[in-house]
Amino acid sequence: NAGVTQTPKFRVLKTGQSMTLLCAQDMNHEYMYWYRQDPGMGLRLIHYSVGEGTTAKGEVPDGYNVSRLKKQNFLLGLESAAPSQTSVYFCASSYGLAGYQETQYFGPGTRLLVL
């Protein structure tokens, strides 16, 4: 099993450009999450999904959109990138909700630099 994979690993964008980050999991997990990690701020939840076709906002959703068309994939989109979106993005998945004691499994991250 590959677990949670993320594409791409690195990306440099210019302000105003758009891009999509892809997350894939092969563990048949219902729940998927997108986080951003910034120095001194830990991980902050951007959006999450509780099942195929559903999405919900997290702590810092502005400037991002997501889609979960297939159970195994969770896409994060930046429509018009801004320097404030320079960060490391992590995708995670879990069998159940975090509140139900479930462990989250993380991908290796995508490093994004917006110039």
Next chain:
Amino acid sequence: AQSVTQLDSQVPVFEEAPVELRCNYSSSVSVYLFWYVQYPNQGLQLLLKYLSGSTLVKGINGFEAEFNKSQTSFHLRKPSVHISDTAEYFCAVSNLNTDKLIFGTGTRLQVFP
């Protein structure tokens, strides 16, 4: 609302010395507590978790943590660290009323030879 505080942003320690990474939480309901580890240039992985029962939880790589309800703490300990333990450690909290995991800001453990 829940929150997690990791009191130390960096902890330097020599190899084979003991280490404690501190974590305090606030919550109005019963909580589930987690420690995740992030090795350089990798994603996070679960180290251990407290759900209920025994307050001393043992995890991977010789780490353990103790849940202290009266002090609202969940400190992580290892009696003898290795160079390979150099990583960032995140404490996290959730409860039955939420569908989210709340992370602390992380503690960077640097082990020196």
